[in-house]
Amino acid sequence: MEGRLIILGLALILISIATIPVADCAYHSETLPNVMKEKITKLHFFLFDILSGSKPSAVEVARANISKGDTSPTPFGSLFAIDDPLKDGPEATSKVIGNAQGLYVSSSSQPGTLGLVMYVDFGFTTGKFKGSSFTVASRNPVTEGKRELAIVGGRGEFRMARGFAKLNTYFLNTTNGDAIIEYHVTLIHY
Incomplete structure (x- = not known):
């Protein structure tokens, strides 16, 4: 009986010690409930x-x-830096609403196809979303008429897009x- 009381006493002491808060902890983490409402733009x-x-x-750049002598404008393995204007229409005189800055690499070695891998930030310089951007990191099979790219982040109004x-x-x-590409974008963000 005495042995059980000693074990019970030690167990209570260990539980008490384990529940004492650590005041000088260098790392702290707290999970908060999500109070931000998701938006779709x-x-x-x-x-x-x-x-x-x-x-x-x-x-x-x-x-x-291996692409020396290739006369196509985007030979396989070529890396491009871009600062492309974004406009509200397809005409050269359409209003500039932002720009796409980043890189793309020509990733298709098959004749008759053009594929790019894009790492591009789409930033807006006017209107409701001025100062906001979203980021694309995706494969772009250009020779397919309609295609889809992945959006992996954003900032400003498009935070966590x-x-x-x-x-x-x-x-x-x-x-x-030279190309003009029409974009229909669906963003889920906070």
């Missing part, structure tokens, strides 16, 4: 990707050695690579 705009002329918005962008090639010059 739909956007429609046109991206102008211009590789030609004296002021291109997309510039080749690296090319794979996720979603998708449905693309349609509005115009493509296969000689110089």
Whole structure:
């Protein structure tokens, strides 16, 4: 009986010690209830990707050695830096509402296909979403008429964004690579 009392006493002491708060803890974590309400925003705009002329918005910054002699505007393994204007319509005179900045690499080695892998931030410079952006990190099979890209983040009004962008090639010059792409974007954000 005495042995059981000693074990019970030790157990109570251990439980008491385990429940004493640590005042000088260097790391603290607390999970709070989600009080932010999710929003869904739909956007429609046109991206102008211009590789030609004296002021291109997309510039080749690296090319794979195996693509020497390839005369296409976007040979396999080529890396492009972009600062493409986003406009509210497909005409050259349409209002600029933002820009897409980032990188894309030509990722298709098959003849007759063009695929890109894109890492691009779509930022808005006017209107309700001025100062906000969303980020795409996705494969873009350009030769498919309608395609979809993954949205993986955002900032400003689009903080913690996720979603998708449905693309349609509005115009493509296969000689110089200039393109106008129509974007229908669905964002889920806070």
